[in-house]
Amino acid sequence: MTHGHGHGTFTAVDSDDRVARRVRLVVAAVLLPLLTAATIVMISLWPGDGLVLDSIQQVRASGTVVELVQCPMAPTDCDIATVAVDEGPGAGTSVPALVSKASGVRVSVGDPVMMVHRPERAVVYERYDVVDRDRTLPLLMLGGLFAAAVVALSRWRGLAALGALAVCLAGLTEFVLPAIMQGAPPLLVAVSGGTMIMVVALFLTHGINARTAVSVVGTVTSLALTGVIGWASLGLAGVTGLGSDNVGFLSGYLHGVDLQGLLLAGLVIGALGVLDDVTVTQAAVVWELSAADPTASRRKLFAAGLRVGRAHVASTVNTLVLAYAGAALPLLMLFAARGVPADHVLSSAPVAEEVIRALAGSLGIIAAVPLTTALAAMAVGSRSGEDRDRGDGETVVDEPAAGESADLLTGDDRAGNH
Secondary structure (H helix, E strand, C coil): CCCCCCCCCCCCCCCCHHHHHHHHHHHHHHHHHHHHHHHHHHHHHCCCCCCCCHHHCCEEEEEEEEEEEECCCCCCCEEEEEEEEEECCCCCCEEEEEEEHHHCCCCCCCCEEEEEECCCCCCHHHCEEEEEECCHHHHHHHHHHHHHHHHHHHCHHHHHHHHHHHHHHHHHHHHHHHHHHCCCCHHHHHHHHHHHHHHHHHHHHHCCCHHHHHHHHHHHHHHHHHHHHHHHHHHHHCCCCCCCHHHHHHHCCCCCCCHHHHHHHHHHHHHHHHHHHHHHHHHHHHHHHHHHCCCCCHHHHHHHHHHHHHHHHHHHHHHHHHHHHHHCHHHHHHHHHHCCCHHHHHHCHHHHHHHHHHHHHHHHHHHHHHHHHHHHHHHHCCCCCEEEECCCCCEEEECCCCCCHHHHHHCCCCCCCC
């Protein structure tokens, strides 16, 4: 567990045999059982085929608008676009397509568009519906710029971070979403899938070493705690999961899905990325403190790391709450326009869902700070000496005698090491 990855930051702390031995104990006692349980759950819940619902399938096409005129019957409500079809039914030809302004679609000549083909309709220009602009190219350009910026700044570690991002997306699309669609318990799916995703992502991004192992243990434990807090909060508040129009639509087709559990799964996945940031930072802080002072006791490292963690949590919680508030901003504006009382706003299902997401996720983050800091302090405390507490609470560090330094680095931890 002490060897560094090619892109990881390898320090003298990671090469310390005493640290490696302590971390191996934590991994064997906590991480391996959790990973084993998550693996078993994933295997048992792995989705099969038949995820696509034929009843709501739509035949898709794409092309470019070459002409745009108003509808003859209702000129204020729609336009008729002539679209040169590039892909899908009618590829290589130009077809008329309906652009419904009532649905919020706005296109101009030269815009790439996405369409739905409805051959059963009698009116020719209604057989294609323009559903939205095709934004594939600008999104790919932005994604390429993002990837280049990450690699330029972080080099090999940035490349590994992009690989970790791909692992996260694959885990969500190949396991989490399909398993929930097939009726598996969403909380189990989210916790087990999130655990495996984060384990792979953290080791890939930060290297296979003792510090990353401590971060993984802190992340997985805090993730499970977040799920429990979210489950209890949703049950106590009586939230059913039907606060969103999209969820209401899904409930009409996916009858086996636990909608409250789906909301809970979203809460867990949403908190996962922030937990990763917090646990990695806390472990790194304690590691650097130990590198600066190898004789620092666990108590001293924990107290110093916790001081950094308090500031980190304050900013992270604000970020999380504001992110959820931003997502619900249009709804909050609607309530404000209607003059709805504040307590009624908070008690409405859509707002209550976002409040529970933010607060339950924040509680998981708060718990992650002392937990990860304590694990890291236990791993690296007093690497070059034995510490003991005097009666007045002050920590005394015994310096190794001549010839004992090798023993202190490779020998077993003594009873005085707390």
